[in-house]
Amino acid sequence: MILKHPHVRRPKSLRSFNDTQLSLKKTGLALGISSAMFLPLSAMADENLAAPDTGDEVKVLPEVVIYGQRQESNPNAEVGAPYKAKKSADSRHTRPLAETPQTISVLTRAALDDSGLTDLKQIVGAQPGITLGTGENGNAFGDRYIIRGQEARSDVFVDGLRDPGMSTRESFAIEQLEISKGPNSSFAGRGTAGGAINAITKQATLDHDFERVSASVGSDKHRRVSTDINKGIGESFALRANALYADENVPGRLPSERSRKGVALSGLWERDRDLSVTLDYYGLRTKDTMPDLGYFLVGTVPNRVPATNVPVYAQTGDFLKSNVDTLTARVNWTLAPATKLTSLTRYGKSSNSYVTTGAMSGTRWDGATGAAYTTAYIDSGHTGWQDINYFAHQSNLRMDRQWLGLKHELILGAEFTDHKVVSGTFALTNNGTFNCKKTAGAGTNDTFCFTDSAGRPVADLTNLAGRTSTRLGYNQDWKVKTLALTAMDTVDLTDRLTAFGGIRADHFDLNLIRRNNLTSVITGDYGYTDTLVNGHFGLTYKVTPKLIVYGSAASAQDINGGEADSGTSSGYGGAVLYNNQIAGAKPETSVNLELGTKWNLLNDKLLATAALFQTTKTDVMEGADYDTVGTFNTGKNRVRGIEFGLSGNVTDKLSVQSGIAFLNSKVLGSATATNIGKPLSNFAKRSASVQGKYQLTDAISFGATARYESGRCGGQPDTAAGFTTTGECAQPVPSFAVYDVFAAYRFSRRFDVRVNVLNVTNKDYFTAVYRNGAFLYKGDARAVRVALNYEL
Incomplete structure (x- = not known):
């Protein structure tokens, strides 16, 4: 029989169940204890087990097997469906995900573990409707995401607060990952033209204790150890600690290496169910040692293709x-039965730095003989550092009320942020x-080539340049302070019809100082203030108690100079200048219209979604010609598409997390007339991912x-993708399909092993290209990982 326990406060003697279904064999005294504990269920047992003693021959009872499931540490998970989240961890979403009028893809901890992927860039890049970008404008800070064709590198949040550090991110402390699709500044503030990524971290809990250790080894000298320990102290305190140590060679790209260390x-202090305080530290x-910028493109259109068999050219x-x-x-x-205050305050520091080397192929000359030949050669290098300090506070007051005979779930919010980024x-x-x-004829050599004539x-090759680096002073000091006020309301108009409305005003003060870091001379001091107002409105209709259809409209705005890593490179989100002053450019504005449906199936264990949408972005700052007032906001583009999703249990044994997106983009306006009608850059029309897990036996x-x-x-x-006048793409990224497999075996209630084979066909595939083809990021080659998971 299958026994499922409720999610209750943890008695001190309670031990947590394991991650998957367990098989606990009960005999003798243990059977008696189990029977007493589950007395109400014993009435349903076979009547032969309850027959009185008649003096006949004693019969040997069959072995009773009891299956259980561990109480999830994630309070947002759907019980019994490891790949399905029931609700968002953002308290401003007052309804379950299945009733929220927006496309929100959620990856649970179970799905993340089974995938074998660990860096956030790998995880997010594998989702439909999302592509990756390179370190544009010569910078390589952190990860670059593109959601539905729109830049989202600064639209990463942790527990609902913007994470301004352009860092490399890891998943060891993430409980679930929420990806909101479509502009929605009423929740997230500035930016979020294509959506936002919200990482929900692991929090201490008083519900149950657990001590879990995972250790993995594999090909490419892969080593990874992580722990997740939660302990209640008395009735009011709990502590949770996650730790990580990991390093590996980049699969197929030795001697490039990656290391990750974290804690x-x-x-948690909980006075009672009405008041709790949590303090967190994340480090x-x-x-990446000798970070690999991948391959590069060779040939000319229409035969522009990735080079083959490129060795690692990163310098030591x-x-x-x-x-x-x-x-x-x-x-x-x-505060009261229908009034709740949620408050978050964060102070953070991060530092990022890089020295990287790119490469290209072309004609070079032998300095001694003047002979021309075709070879690959490394460039002069790319460098940068940035130090980030930030403070953020957000408070949301939720009030559930009956007004004019209607049920309202009203949220009033206030947020203050102070972000500072100094870079050089x-x-x-x-x-x-x-x-x-690099020039024709014989003469003095001035380039580093892969081969001779x-x-x-x-x-x-990796020591060809013999480079050393010295950190220089800062050349940019960027800061922005923002005060935001939010009001949201969810109203049940009828038993079937629900309306959601939200509005947010962001008042910001941006300052940018540019400096020559060789002479220390200030070359520019820019600043301005403005107020952004954005909204979101949605209607949901319950066709049945488990099936809804919805329509929504939402807006978002990007500010002039809003990207801290771009300085005055206006085409990349940097500040638009005019007469050496920050220009009076309008904010870029995106409006998303969406029609969708969500269907909770199979006793709420499977969620199916579909959404038809259109996002139009106006007043785009293209970085074209800003010598004349009025040319600042010259661009306009549109993305249309349809997206399908499926997450949860298809059967009791089969779990899935899947999605597919069909998108189409078009430039509607541009200062460059030839761009009009072309698709956006770095834009994939079709993308899909499917992760499935089958529980063959209990083990x-x-x-x-x-x-x-x-x-x-x-x-x-x-702006428009780089097409030639004949309609050929100048910097193509080929399509790809990649397959991973995994399997797990549970030896006991406490111990299991999982094997992942990533890129099982060892396919050469590429995830992003720089605008001139010099960087063509290469996906990891085949990698094998064996993880041992033990619950103490």
């Missing part, structure tokens, strides 16, 4: 580092000897993941 501590140290001194430290305080206070570069010194020439490769499970992305064309953000 996440959470402490992460990431380092290259690196990509990210350090993050944050402190967060949370207060949940029920490194000076590079080449100690190696140039071995080729006879086609012979250099002996030690054995297996599954697979498949993801597909159609070909796309590189270019500058927010």
